């Protein structure tokens with residue numbers, strides 16, 4: 451299958467090229483030329499399948515023409531070596547816990563898949579030159595990518611993060627690994643980090659000197675695997691007899707997770723409506739209401755992985771719906787919450803239902819509550835991170851002392867190593883030229 455650019459000024463690319471380049475030469479995002487559709491018999495059969503089998507069916511339908519079946523099955527199996535359970539919270543509300551992977555957030559799925567797929571292409575193509583992965587992070591992407599790519603031959607990773615704006619636990623996760631992972635502490639915001647990465651890709655001369663790629667959700671190899679767990683969540687709810695009319699709520703920042711859900715729906719997954727839950731960074735909600743997309747600088751919130759003022763996957767959503775604002779607004783509802791509302795929601799759900807939400811999942815839960823489920827509907831929100839990843843915040847809000855899972859404690863024994871850089875592109879460029 452070929453991948454076209456959302457800007458349509460570059461020729462379609464093979465999967466291999468789309469993964470290695472990340473962004474098309476015209477700065478558009480790659481999209482699969484067609485979205486495969488799974489028949490209703492397959493959808494019905496999912497409830498009898500384990501996750502890795504469901505994921506293999508989805509992976510095969512996208513990537514089957516481009517990767518040999520054995521290699522693809524191994525990549526899927528390696529990617530999903532952890533659980534993503536659907537947990538009942540109360541009434542018809544369920545939480546899809548995507549935080550049981552190595553860095554306790556949903557991005558482990560896409561990052562691990564992409565690392566293995568890129569490693570496979572590098573071996574297959576016999577690329578002699580190192581592939582440099584640039585990743586901008588507001589916290590969770592950096593940890594997932596660092597963990598997913600650690601030790602993969604032929605790949606070097608540069609994690610750009612906004613100094614002082616990620617939680618200490620997050621910072622440990624990508625500054626302590628060493629090996630092929632280098633952390634760059636940028637004096638600026640997440641948007642500044644993302645701008646630096648985009649500028650590096652747009653710099654022809656730089657790209658002729660070194661091989662650069664991205665592991666942000668702009669990369670199709672990170673994005674598409676995120677559709678796996680929507681299918682599996684459906685299967686779990688179907689098993690419980692709760693998949694009749696499904697409303698799926700996605701805490702959103704760069705809108706990669708939601709885009710993957712929209713892919714799943716276009717592939718035939720029966721989802722009645724999606725909800726995009728935002729924190730105060732609500733350019734998407736404004737778009738839903740007005741039809742105008744007005745990116746603006748991000749503001750810092752306690753759900754910091756969603757502090758995005760110009761979501762990169764917005765271009766994909768527009769493209770998927772043929773730029774039809776009405777169609778987008780019919781498929782996706784939007785809500786936004788400030789820090790006070792997020793904290794209140796965390797307290798309410800902990801007191802009443804004894805369920806620990808992290809600040810991102812709290813936006814998801816709350817949006818589902820405000821949406822107002824009909825009696826015959828089931829609400830599913832994505833719990834995108836383990837609350838211990840935001841321990842300082844969650845402890846303070848809930849007046850508890852959350853246990854830090856062993857996986858996280860292991861990171862905290864490491865020594866922080868990062869390189870401070872200004873948000874000036876010239877300096878970043880010089881650094882790459884000298885160090886990559």
Ligand SMILES: *Cc1c(COP(=O)(O)O)cnc(C)c1O
Nearest residue numbers: 590703704705706707755834835
């Ligand atoms: C990245 C992240 C989000 C936002 O996901 P997008 O795909 O960028 O919309 C939400 N919650 C957590 C915990 C995250 O790490």
